[in-house]
Amino acid sequence: MSKDLHPITMPKWGLSMKEGSISKWNKSIGENIKKGEMLLEIETEKVVNEMESPEDGTILKFCAKEGDTVPVGSLIALYGESGTSEEVINEFIEKFNSNFESELSKEVEEEENNEKVKIGDLDINYIKNLNSKDKNILFIHGFGGDLNNWMFNQDDLSKEFNTYALDLPGHGLSSKTIKDASLSFLSEIIIKFCEENSLSDINLVGHSFGAGIAIKCASENNDFVKSLNLISPIGLGDEIDASYLDNFIISDSRRDLKNELEKLYFDPEIINRDLVNEILKFKRIDGVSESLQLIKNEIINNEKQKINLRNEVDKLLIPTTIIWGKQDAIIPQSHTEKINEKINIKIIDDCGHMAHTEHPNEVNAIIRNTISS
Numbered sequence: 323m324s325k326d327l328h329p330i331t332m333p334k335w336g337l338s339m340k341e342g343s344i345s346k347w348n349k350s351i352g353e354n355i356k357k358g359e360m361l362l363e364i365e366t367e368k369v370v371n372e373m374e375s376p377e378d379g380t381i382l383k384f385c386a387k388e389g390d391t392v393p394v395g396s397l398i399a400l401y402g403e404s405g406t407s408e409e410v411i412n413e414f415i416e417k418f419n420s421n422f423e424s425e426l427s428k429e430v431e432e433e434e435n436n437e438k439v440k441i442g443d444l445d446i447n448y449i450k451n452l453n454s455k456d457k458n459i460l461f462i463h464g465f466g467g468d469l470n471n472w473m474f475n476q477d478d479l480s481k482e483f484n485t486y487a488l489d490l491p492g493h494g495l496s497s498k499t500i501k502d503a504s505l506s507f508l509s510e511i512i513i514k515f516c517e518e519n520s521l522s523d524i525n526l527v528g529h530s531f532g533a534g535i536a537i538k539c540a541s542e543n544n545d546f547v548k549s550l551n552l553i554s555p556i557g558l559g560d561e562i563d564a565s566y567l568d569n570f571i572i573s574d575s576r577r578d579l580k581n582e583l584e585k586l587y588f589d590p591e592i593i594n595r596d597l598v599n600e601i602l603k604f605k606r607i608d609g610v611s612e613s614l615q616l617i618k619n620e621i622i623n624n625e626k627q628k629i630n631l632r633n634e635v636d637k638l639l640i641p642t643t644i645i646w647g648k649q650d651a652i653i654p655q656s657h658t659e660k661i662n663e664k665i666n667i668k669i670i671d672d673c674g675h676m677a678h679t680e681h682p683n684e685v686n687a688i689i690r691n692t693i694s695s
């Protein structure tokens with residue numbers, strides 16, 4: 323294949339992603355593009371996200387048009403030097419597709435990525451991606467979420483770290499019925515999970531309620547947790563949109579649930595129909611509503627946060643970064659004010675409560691910097 327031509331392929335966001343749909347091309351044929359510029363929007367079965375250009379170059383041909391759904395790894399565009407002949411371009415495409423189809427035909431159906439570990443009387447579901455020997459990341463999702471919330475983060479960071487993402491009790495594919503939703507109990511679950519997987523020197527990444535669990539883990543296990551990245555954490559102020567938690571629990575129609583989920587994002591268009599339907603299906607499982615209510619009662623009292631973690635955060639001696647969406651409508655980013663100056667604060671503009679989903683590349687870069695500091 324020509325050295326002057328370079329393929330752009332359908333990315334793999336999350337370990338379970340098999341295909342993606344082209345929602346919108348942000349560039350035109352013949353247009354120059356630089357590495358890191360937004361190239362196109364891709365819709366997965368979960369959400370819509372933008373893909374950055376992997377290199378500098380000129381867009382020579384689109385191999386998938388808007389509306390097309392193609393497998394991960396498929397050729398979706400070509401870039402290279404302007405003036406490349408159509409003959410050379412077509413020859414490249416034919417050879418790429420031939421090799422790609424050959425590889426697909428050899429593939430054996432992948433085994434289920436999810437694994438489970440027994441902690442007490444609870445089954446904890448998780449996904450791991452092992453590529454390193456010395457640095458480990460564990461992702462902890464927030465209220466009502468699951469390990470798929472990290473689909474844009476785990477796969478990317480797995481290039482440099484061993485990564486683990488779990489479903490908290492009451493969520494995802496973990497046990498649905500819980501009797502204790504306190505941060506202390508759930509932080510013990512995290513520590514026992516790490517022990518079961520022979521993990522030490524762990525770098526925790528937590529979102530919202532999951533960030534509160536991460537703080538509790540670090541404050542009670544100083545030598546075990548090596549760094550923290552906290553995305554819109556609970557426990558740093560009184561204000562919270564308590565109605566979101568209430569309405570998330572009781573919403574039983576697609577329209578009502580979608581209205582609540584849109585509060586999480588600066589750009590609500592990121593949410594697609596499949597994601598809403600999947601969450602509705604999860605909420606209707608026996609034990610889920612009761613577990614979510616138990617967790618909500620741990621977070622909220624009289625419409626305000628009842629958990630105060632400022633003292634724990636101020637005493638942290640490990641590298642810690644707090645990441646917050648400037649337009650977070652669930653917990654205001656003003657909670658970063660008067661935080662210990664040793665804590666690194668990153669405010670992301672045009673971003674709501676789900677920074678790791680709305681701005682994954684920026685968040686991933688912040689996580690890398692925190693761990694290396």
